[in-house]
Amino acid sequence: MVATLTEQLKAPDMRSDEAVHSSSCEFSGARILIEASLREGVDTIFGYPGGAVLHIYDELTKNQHRLRHILARHEQGAVHMAEGYAKATGRVGVALVTSGPGATNAITGIANAFMDSTPLVVITGQVPRKMIGSDAFQEVDTVGITRPCTKYNYLVREASEMAEVVREAFHLAGTGRPGPVVIDIPKDVTAEQAVFVYPEKVDLPGYCPNKRVEYEQVEQALEKIERAKRPILYVGGGVIHANGSAELLRLAEKLCLPVTPTLMGLGCFPSGHPLYLGMLGMHGTYWANMAISESDLIVAIGVRFDDRVTGALEKFAPQAQIIHVDVDPSSVSKNVRAHVPLVGDAKSVMQQMLDCHDAETEARPLGTAAMAHTKALADGRATPPEERLAAWWRQIEEWKQFAPLTYENSDEVIKPQFLCEELYRLTGGDAIIATDVGQHQMWLAQYYGFNGPRQSITSGGLGAMGFGFPAAVGAQLAFPDRQVIAFVGDGGFQMTAQELATAVQYKTNTKIIVMNNNYLGMVRQWQELFYDGTYSAVGMDGSPDFVKLAEAYGAVGLRASKPSELSAVLERGLSMPGVVVMDIVVTAEENVYPMIPPGAGLKEMVLG
């Protein structure tokens, strides 16, 4: 009774408060979604409309002066574009799709972003709350389907939750180990009115993305590096996500360490640098794979010891101690046991290492290991890195001489490796290049050199064909004035070629190079090598004329079939404004070497 009286007494005040709020900012769920996204700095949404997201699209049109919407031609394309945008900029990419088939079509992109740690927020429409679970038209359990391939996902149950959910989603997508976050919104929630309050901060007690590495651990790691006789830096996408390229360069140079990147790490270290060994792994360089196999200390930064990198685990780098730096504790010692686990963001851990190293060389009495080392250097018992590692570098140089990357060029047919080299020559390694998955992706990794981070955009973990072209469109929309190239195979291009319409509609300058061998080349290579040359379902006869296809979309189509035509076609195509498809007809049956056969160790490379 007392409580009721108190409530009655308080009630008028509360009402007047609410009145102030509602008159100023009571919005529909759709409007709150847009307002909150704008506060997160979103400037572009890649999407495809449908029944469940009509309220959101209505609101988008009202806000088109503040927020650009890019209409893809398939939801998979929309999500890949958002990925390309995110990878090129380092910001969170945003995609918007409808319920049911809209959501299922988006899954490949979501799973791809999950595997490659790409920050993404994917907004999916859902049937109205009352109809959930009734097998309604275009209903699918999006939260259930996306649970295992998202960093987190939400079902928004009320418009009043919307702002908080959006705030959290962007925070989760972009921090720690980045990844995709799905926000599933029932249609009636987008119409429901609620007070818009943008939360100042997020409340996620179980989420601590910024773990600090203890100074002593860094010191211990550095001590190992400074004592190692055959050390190597094995670096990956984590360095790029953390924007740690500058720190990596300084660390490698100060300690004179050889650097080998993963596919996802391409560009995190300049490819022309003398410390650079090229990519390691299944199609890595001979000397990078030999160096990692023979090393006594692997400094792994922002990598996850993927099976395409390690080969057979029991044969992987048997003599090496492993220092593993990763922002995700569950990645450390997942596949290969780390002797020194350092859980933290790649950039800050490398900065700590540099600080620790500088402190030593300045002989500031910071730690016992540092002091001991400085003393040893002074006494002449220790050697500076260049001398200590001279034999190691000589060995690496020998491996390099023994099996350099080579191919037999031809006057008759365009060799795919030659295509990659020409592309490198013409772009100077400064273009943003998005690839699909397969032979062309591996040759580009081998024969093209990326100068900097966020220039290589590829589908690594999921290995999704059809990724490259829409990803390039997304990157191009983020950087309209940069040279952005989709480097794709004839198979993968046909999986998402419909996005030519998007590239043309938004007047992009995206260039598409189709490395056309009229085969699903990597599958063919495996069938040649491991199935006695029995080719099963790999011939691509029936492919369209890619020049005419480009023209049908209002783009320009060019073709080179002979080596003598290649440079002119590439030069013309790359310098032309607008969307250009370059159909480059290459050797039909060329294999990617070196290659580590499945189940073999890194040293058991087939050199070709």
Added chain:
Amino acid sequence: MRHTLAILVENRFGELARIVGLFSARGNNIESLTVAETLEPKISRMTLVTSGDDLAVEKLVRQVDKQIRVLSVVDLTRLDHIEREMVLVHVKAEAGDQRLEVMRLAGVFEAKVIDVSENGVTVEAVGERYKVEALLRSLQPFGIRELARAGTLAIGRLPAAAAAEEVRESIAVG
């Protein structure tokens, strides 16, 4: 090997499915699972029992720990801890000798008869797993009509010093 995990997770819809999904996706069976809210209603505590080699379970523990809404996860298996199970069982027992025998058995296992009907009794037992299983085996000859068994509950043992303090206090109070 059998592993008992204690998990604290935010009490929100979907979080249980997220955790369980980690096990099913890796082909790990969950042998038992109990969930209930803690003193703080926003937080639930789960006791989850699974089996697998130590390394596989350690990786799973880390995956669980990685979940956004999971506050903590501890593998109690190698720590000093206490496990209990609870069972409710309908046993056929006509009035007379049979019923007396069931009640006597229940007494041996420190179980309780909590309900009696014309031709049966309901027994409640709490204890370590082997004990609960032994009770069920000895009740089986009478005929078990229905059985509801709660999964394992587990809690770490208090650190030795704290436990000693507790005992002293209880003695003082006693």
